[in-house]
Amino acid sequence: MDERIVIVGAGQAGGELAAGLRKQGYPGRIVLLGDEPHPPYQRPPLSKGFLLGKVALAELYLKPLATYERFDIELRLGARVEAIDRTTRALALQDGSRLSYDKLVLATGGRARRLPLPGLPRAPIENLFSVRSIADIEAMRAKFVAGNRLVLVGGGYVGLEVAAVAVQLGLRVTVLEAAPRLLARVTGPEVSTFIEQLHHERGVDFRLACEVQGLELDEAGCQVRAVRIVRHGIPEQIDADLVLVGIGLVPNTELASAAGLAVDDGIVVDEYACTSDPAILAIGDCANQPSAFAGGRLRLESVPNAIEHARVAAATLMGKREPSAAIPWFWSDQYGLKLQMVGLSAGYEQCVTRGSAGGKEFSAFYLKDNRILAADVLGRPAEFMAAKRLVASRAQVDVTRLGDAAVPLASLAA
Amino acid sequence: MPKIKFIEADGKEHEVEAQEGQSVMQAAMDNLVPGIVAECGGFASCATCHGYVDEAWLPKVPPPDAAEEGMIACAYHVRPTSRLTCQITVTPALDGLVVRLPLSQTSE
Numbered sequence: 001m002d003e004r005i006v007i008v009g010a011g012q013a014g015g016e017l018a019a020g021l022r023k024q025g026y027p028g029r030i031v032l033l034g035d036e037p038h039p040p041y042q043r044p045p046l047s048k049g050f051l052l053g054k055v056a057l058a059e060l061y062l063k064p065l066a067t068y069e070r071f072d073i074e075l076r077l078g079a080r081v082e083a084i085d086r087t088t089r090a091l092a093l094q095d096g097s098r099l100s101y102d103k104l105v106l107a108t109g110g111r112a113r114r115l116p117l118p119g120l121p122r123a124p125i126e127n128l129f130s131v132r133s134i135a136d137i138e139a140m141r142a143k144f145v146a147g148n149r150l151v152l153v154g155g156g157y158v159g160l161e162v163a164a165v166a167v168q169l170g171l172r173v174t175v176l177e178a179a180p181r182l183l184a185r186v187t188g189p190e191v192s193t194f195i196e197q198l199h200h201e202r203g204v205d206f207r208l209a210c211e212v213q214g215l216e217l218d219e220a221g222c223q224v225r226a227v228r229i230v231r232h233g234i235p236e237q238i239d240a241d242l243v244l245v246g247i248g249l250v251p252n253t254e255l256a257s258a259a260g261l262a263v264d265d266g267i268v269v270d271e272y273a274c275t276s277d278p279a280i281l282a283i284g285d286c287a288n289q290p291s292a293f294a295g296g297r298l299r300l301e302s303v304p305n306a307i308e309h310a311r312v313a314a315a316t317l318m319g320k321r322e323p324s325a326a327i328p329w330f331w332s333d334q335y336g337l338k339l340q341m342v343g344l345s346a347g348y349e350q351c352v353t354r355g356s357a358g359g360k361e362f363s364a365f366y367l368k369d370n371r372i373l374a375a376d377v378l379g380r381p382a383e384f385m386a387a388k389r390l391v392a393s394r395a396q397v398d399v400t401r402l403g404d405a406a407v408p409l410a411s412l413a414a
Numbered sequence: 415m416p417k418i419k420f421i422e423a424d425g426k427e428h429e430v431e432a433q434e435g436q437s438v439m440q441a442a443m444d445n446l447v448p449g450i451v452a453e454c455g456g457f458a459s460c461a462t463c464h465g466y467v468d469e470a471w472l473p474k475v476p477p478p479d480a481a482e483e484g485m486i487a488c489a490y491h492v493r494p495t496s497r498l499t500c501q502i503t504v505t506p507a508l509d510g511l512v513v514r515l516p517l518s519q520t521s522e
């Protein structure tokens with residue numbers, strides 16, 4: 001009998017893995033199970049071109065359905081896995097059926113974190129949204145009309161992208177952020193200021209260092225009318241036609257923990273994407289992995305990570321051992337400005353900038369001992385690739401030359 | 415349908431049928447051609463869809479814009495014929511296009 005690999009989660013990582021196995025000539029059966037009604041698709045455009053109406057649904061799909069058929073990947077959509085039985089190596093699906101596996105890969109991603117407010121009604125609130133899936137965007141699209149007041153809870157990259165799209169569609173936007181500056185966990189103050197400015201100039205209102213206290217609902221309890229906040233001890237009520245919550249992701253680890261696999265901010269895997277059960281792997285947003293680059297464990301939420309982690313898992317499943325040496329990177333797009341971030345800035349001692357923050361483009365480099373740990377490149381794509389190489393090489397650089405935009409970045413390597 | 419031939423760094427050839435209007439990168443993805451990663455999904459942000467356009471075909475392929483040139487400049491294994499395949503649209507004029515792929519999209 002053919003060996004069977006079952007992948008749970010037909011997202012960026014799951015789709016990539018199925019394709020990667022076939023590219024490498026895997027001869028057995030590949031079953032790709034996804035609970036969404038769509039084949040694997042790209043999420044990045046959801047908060048960018050798709051919400052704006054510039055990217056069509058079919059363009060989100062990573063591959064057309066015909067590709068899965070042609071390469072004998074059994075893609076089952078609308079198929080939700082409820083439980084893993086490790087002793088019999090079988091899955092229980094929501095429709096009551098069972099499916100056995102020889103190797104199982106969990107690529108379940110994550111879901112939007114909910115507002116931790118006590119007393120919210122159980123019934124869904126019609127104008128309270130989050131952004132994770134095509135369905136989420138389709139649900140909110142009708143509200144994205146000029147004049148509507150959007151209140152965004154959380155000023156992370158995805159939220160700020162939605163703010164940018166909303167402004168371009170003529171909405172009035174207020175962003176509520178708990179930290180005293182935007183993107184505080186991932187960038188330095190120079191970049192936070194630049195991005196705040198970028199949005200502020202286009203009419204976005206900010207309430208930084210604020211705490212969300214509650215939602216004002218209409219009489220029926222179906223619609224939010226306003227968000228109650230406190231800032232520096234002063235209460236305020238911000239009226240809203242729609243509210244979007246963007247306060248992070250909760251990894252989908254329930255299947256793994258119910259099956260007794262180790263979970264600690266994600267499903268714990270080794271450098272080959274294996275869980276504590278050698279027949280089960282985990283990849284992508286749902287997995288917590290050792291990183292050679294970071295010198296510790298981390299859970300990443302990005303497309304490059306999903307693709308790279310799928311590559312590592314494909315190698316493992318093909319009987320090879322190819323741990324990742326990849327450097328985390330991420331991009332964002334706001335008002336047509338490209339933001340590209342590479343490396344991990346945690347623990348940096350010095351920030352060196354190039355270009356002008358006042359202008360439309362600049363880069364920030366985060367250093368420790370004259371080595372570049374990370375870089376944020378805003379509107380300077382040519383500099384991004386050079387920055388990526390500098391971060392990868394861990395070379396020591398001349399800080400004065402780094403800060404001189406006239407010195408080509410590429411010449412700093414070596 | 416226009417045909418495109420991808421040649422991996424080790425010489426392995428893949429001839430695929432592309433759809434008019436899609437990018438050369440997407441044609442490779444749809445046909446599971448190894449050697450193209452396309453992390454950013456076609457938005458000229460990653461340079462992991464890098465390929466070398468065959469010399470004979472260069473005049474028929476519209477030139478890169480500034481954003482693409484910037485991204486290519488410091489990509490890995492760059493040559494004068496390097497392009498981001500996500501920025502080349504498949505047209506009937508490109509029927510028979512030959513694209514060679516670099517040794518790696520993500521490292522030296």
Ligand SMILES: Cc1cc2nc3c(=O)[nH]c(=O)nc-3n(C[C@H](O)[C@H](O)[C@H](O)COP(=O)(O)OP(=O)(O)OC[C@H]3O[C@@H](n4cnc5c(N)ncnc54)[C@H](O)[C@@H]3O)c2cc1C
Pocket residue numbers: 008009010011012013014033034035036042043044045046047079080081082107108109110131132133158252255283284285286300301302303304306329330331332333
């Ligand atoms: C709006 C938005 C914008 C983003 N922008 C960027 C960006 O610009 N750049 C970037 O690098 N990254 C971006 N990301 C992050 C990126 O999309 C994710 O990191 C990536 O999708 C992770 O892939 P994954 O396969 O791990 O998870 P997912 O793509 O989330 O796929 C997991 C799939 O598994 C399904 N699933 C879960 N549990 C089950 C079950 N029990 N049974 C069956 N199916 C199940 C889920 O429904 C989902 O379809 C963005 C994300 C969002 C939401």
Ligand code: FES
Pocket residue numbers: 439452453454455456457458459460461462463498499500501
């Ligand atoms: S796919 Fe990212 S640059 Fe072409």
